[in-house]
Amino acid sequence: MIRALFERWRQKRRTVAYPAKPPSIPERYRGAPEIAPAACVAGCDACRAACPVDAISLADGSIRIDLGKCLFCGDCAAACPQGTIRFTRDHRVAARRRADLAAGPGERRLAEALDAKMKRLFGRSLKLRQVSAGGCNACEADVNVLNTVVFDLGRFGIQFVASPRHADGLLITGPVTENMALALRKTYDALPEPRIVIAIGACAISGGPYAGHVEVRNGADAVVPVDLYVPGCPPHPVAILDGLLRLLGRLEPGR
Amino acid sequence: MSILAFRHLEKIPSDQIPAVSIDAFRRDVLGAIAEGCRLVAFYGMPRANAAVRLVAVLAHDRSGELRAVAADPGESYPALAPDCPQAAGFEREIAEQWGVQPRGHPWLKPLRFHRSYRPSRDAWGRTGPESPPPSVLDFFRVEGEGIHEVAVGPVHAGIIEPGHFRFQCHGEQVLHLEISLGYQHRGVERALVGGPHPRTIHHVETLAGDTTIGHALAYAQAVESLAGCRVPARAQALRAVALELERLANHTGDLGALAGDVGYLPTSSFCGRLRGDFLNMTALLCGSRFGRGFVRPGGVAFDVDAALLADLRGRLEATFRDVGGAVNLLWDTPSVMARFENTGAVSPETAAALGLVGPAARASGREIDVRRDFPSGIYRFAQLPVSAVAGGDVFARAYVRWLEIQRSVEFIRGQTASLPGGAVRAPCGPPAPDATVVSLQEGWRGEIAHVATTGADGRFARYKVVDPSFRNWPGLALALRNQEISDFPLCNKSFNLSYCGHDL
Numbered sequence: 001m002i003r004a005l006f007e008r009w010r011q012k013r014r015t016v017a018y019p020a021k022p023p024s025i026p027e028r029y030r031g032a033p034e035i036a037p038a039a040c041v042a043g044c045d046a047c048r049a050a051c052p053v054d055a056i057s058l059a060d061g062s063i064r065i066d067l068g069k070c071l072f073c074g075d076c077a078a079a080c081p082q083g084t085i086r087f088t089r090d091h092r093v094a095a096r097r098r099a100d101l102a103a104g105p106g107e108r109r110l111a112e113a114l115d116a117k118m119k120r121l122f123g124r125s126l127k128l129r130q131v132s133a134g135g136c137n138a139c140e141a142d143v144n145v146l147n148t149v150v151f152d153l154g155r156f157g158i159q160f161v162a163s164p165r166h167a168d169g170l171l172i173t174g175p176v177t178e179n180m181a182l183a184l185r186k187t188y189d190a191l192p193e194p195r196i197v198i199a200i201g202a203c204a205i206s207g208g209p210y211a212g213h214v215e216v217r218n219g220a221d222a223v224v225p226v227d228l229y230v231p232g233c234p235p236h237p238v239a240i241l242d243g244l245l246r247l248l249g250r251l252e253p254g255r
Numbered sequence: 256m257s258i259l260a261f262r263h264l265e266k267i268p269s270d271q272i273p274a275v276s277i278d279a280f281r282r283d284v285l286g287a288i289a290e291g292c293r294l295v296a297f298y299g300m301p302r303a304n305a306a307v308r309l310v311a312v313l314a315h316d317r318s319g320e321l322r323a324v325a326a327d328p329g330e331s332y333p334a335l336a337p338d339c340p341q342a343a344g345f346e347r348e349i350a351e352q353w354g355v356q357p358r359g360h361p362w363l364k365p366l367r368f369h370r371s372y373r374p375s376r377d378a379w380g381r382t383g384p385e386s387p388p389p390s391v392l393d394f395f396r397v398e399g400e401g402i403h404e405v406a407v408g409p410v411h412a413g414i415i416e417p418g419h420f421r422f423q424c425h426g427e428q429v430l431h432l433e434i435s436l437g438y439q440h441r442g443v444e445r446a447l448v449g450g451p452h453p454r455t456i457h458h459v460e461t462l463a464g465d466t467t468i469g470h471a472l473a474y475a476q477a478v479e480s481l482a483g484c485r486v487p488a489r490a491q492a493l494r495a496v497a498l499e500l501e502r503l504a505n506h507t508g509d510l511g512a513l514a515g516d517v518g519y520l521p522t523s524s525f526c527g528r529l530r531g532d533f534l535n536m537t538a539l540l541c542g543s544r545f546g547r548g549f550v551r552p553g554g555v556a557f558d559v560d561a562a563l564l565a566d567l568r569g570r571l572e573a574t575f576r577d578v579g580g581a582v583n584l585l586w587d588t589p590s591v592m593a594r595f596e597n598t599g600a601v602s603p604e605t606a607a608a609l610g611l612v613g614p615a616a617r618a619s620g621r622e623i624d625v626r627r628d629f630p631s632g633i634y635r636f637a638q639l640p641v642s643a644v645a646g647g648d649v650f651a652r653a654y655v656r657w658l659e660i661q662r663s664v665e666f667i668r669g670q671t672a673s674l675p676g677g678a679v680r681a682p683c684g685p686p687a688p689d690a691t692v693v694s695l696q697e698g699w700r701g702e703i704a705h706v707a708t709t710g711a712d713g714r715f716a717r718y719k720v721v722d723p724s725f726r727n728w729p730g731l732a733l734a735l736r737n738q739e740i741s742d743f744p745l746c747n748k749s750f751n752l753s754y755c756g757h758d759l
Contacts, residue, residue: 003587004521007580014528026535028542028557052453071457073548130414134441136755137416138464138545144414148527162412179368179389179438180417183409209457215369215386215442233457233547234464237531 015152019251023238030072030087035063037105050079068101068205071233094230094243113249122168123248125157129167133184135174138234139201145237169196175203175216181223188224196227201234258283258324263629264480269691269708272323280326287313287322288339293610295704297345298719299353307353312693316628321693331356341610350378364392367437367758390419390435397423397430409438416754424740432735434728439758447718460547463722463756468501469698471550476631477694477707478552481686488675490554491632496670497546499663502699504533506656509751510582513653516745517594525581532574539567554680564671575664582657595650599734599746611730612723613701615750617643618651625697639666652749688713722756
């Protein structure tokens with residue numbers, strides 16, 4: 001017993017200062033892409049050809065990246081002869097609408113908070129049920145990590161619960177396999193209303209690397225309506241937390 | 256004896272794998288098993304005229320030799336499973352994918368619940384275009400007074416992947432556990448055919464997301480062998496560092512989760528944090544906590560400089576000190592040891608018969624480790640001792656992880672202290688046509704096996720993936736025999752197997 005107490009003292013307090021202070025993000029992290037407004041070389045489609053998941057479209061000489069499909073692999077940035085695409089260390093990628101995940105030159109619309117009624121219900125206490133529907137366990141692991149002492153999700157009133165009957169919302173990972181579509185729908189139906197749905201990672205938004213496979217449904221919104229999208233493959237835990245806090249209106253303006 | 260013997264990562268012309276009669280095939284495979292070989296892969300290979308060829312790959316760990324033999328069975332053949340339990344899962348897979356019947360198979364059920372890859376050749380005679388519903392089938396049942404059945408899943412209580420578990424119980428005692436998976440089936444293996452294409456590396460990196468480095472490494476080695484590419488020494492060292500970091504993160508997380516499952520919260524919460532610290536070291540290398548984008552055919556995509564190396568080594572020492580403090584509490588706490596010891600024991604004989612791999616096998620006294628038996632890359636020059644213990648119970652599976660943590664840290668210290676100079680990536684050309692290569696890697700869960708076969712166009716005609724979880728799920732089922740059902744979470748965590756790695 002005394003050894004456990006001593007070890008507790010030695011291991012120190014480890015909860016991050018975020019969101020009061022900026023998060024610590026790895027130097028080489030590939031977060032939100034920045035697309036320079038400069039026009040591309042006529043006829044060049046190197047970035048689009050390099051993209052493994054057809055996330056890039058070229059129209060009127062400007063590049064758009066669908067962050068809902070993007071694996072943040074950086075192959076497009078490496079292929080671009082002009083350095084037009086650059087992946088920044090910005091972890092803020094969450095959006096409320098699928099269309100808001102299209103990144104072009106200029107500002108992106110980040111996720112807004114729930115409306116007043118929903119915020120009153122869930123703003124200080126949000127219980128989530130997690131369902132993995134074909135996920136590779138990377139998104140799942142980095143959602144799970146929010147429960148550790150490092151992120152201490154409980155301090156925001158957010159908690160993962162064991163039954164959909166106890167939950168206010170569903171957090172979905174994976175492309176939604178054929179074999180999980182029914183279980184996912186039943187889990188959603190078991191949630192009391194009003195309820196929210198959060199899609200985490202490229203798979204849950206668009207199918208990710210499995211998009212187009214006959215074995216999957218290309219994302220959660222083929223089966224249930226989605227209220228929050230957090231792109232990434234997988235998104236960094238801070239990106240997921242940022243999305244959750246934005247949804248609940250818990251971030252200071254300007255963050 | 257018509258079997259072909261070859262070396263790990265040796266590029267062999269596919270037509271050198273002898274295709275023999277099914278009787279000779281059975282004799283060769285069972286003979287090799289009797290000699291101490293393990294079945295590494297056993298799969299169907301589509302041929303012209305809608306026929307399917309069976310290919311078996313075996314490993315002789317002591318001599319570091321691989322063997323392969325093939326047969327054209329027609330639409331059915333006498334099953335190997337009754338004489339060779341480790342073939343059982345492979346034969347279910349072959350039946351499901353290609354509709355080839357293993358006659359006399361003791362438990363021929365689908366594994367992943369998808370339609371046959373050969374239209375109108377269904378092993379269960381199912382017709383119709385719709386996908387078969389998962390787990391909607393009879394389960395093995397125990398009958399008698401006081402016997403009851405417990406069904407769990409596919410959606411579980413925690414943040415974990417889906418699977419269905421069916422227990423036959425007498426009171427608290429589990430008489431039999433049947434595990435029915437397939438919920439995570441997303442068609443990866445099939446999508447690998449026709450590659451390499453731009454998505455291939457991403458499919459490989461997500462075969463089992465917590466084993467990104469392990470699978471990417473097995474894939475990269477296979478492609479490099481087929482293309483005749485020589486990987487620079489510096490890249491080989493960095494790859495091994497990343498592979499050991501992946502092992503450290505997962506072993507640390509598992510020890511914390513085991514502590515959590517017996518209600519010992521100090522180690523549980525310390526290790527939850529420390530696991531992330533190892534993931535952050537991988538992110539230091541390549542920006543991704545799971546190592547996405549690090550391993551690429553030809554080498555690695557990111558180099559390190561002196562400052563990064565110093566940062567990495569500093570973090571490694573600090574984290575390892577804390578892991579030691581957290582983990583050693585387990586062995587000194589009687590309430591933890593009382594739950595770990597003699598729970599979920601798997602005998603060495605069972606481990607061998609099922610072909611278990613990785614820490615689960617080594618905890619049952621099986622001294623096998625790809626890093627020693629089939630070394631590749633830097634492991635040919637820098638050996639790690641094999642961490643095997645006797646016992647086969649939850650304690651043994653936990654203790655093997657702690658031994659491996661210490662040895663991985665020692666290994667990374669050595670590699671980062673004397674990192675070779677030079678480039679980190681060499682150009683890697685296209686794979687050679689009509690060739691086959693077997694690529695093995697010791698992932699943190701055990702042996703990852705990739706068998707790549709190219710067609711005349713140099714594209715993958717077949718790419719077989721065997722995740723260690725595929726080998727070890729039956730081990731968990733047998734570990735539960737005659738245990739209390741309340742020990743299931745603990746036994747499950749002591750294996751910590753991948754659902755998506757199994758389901759592919």
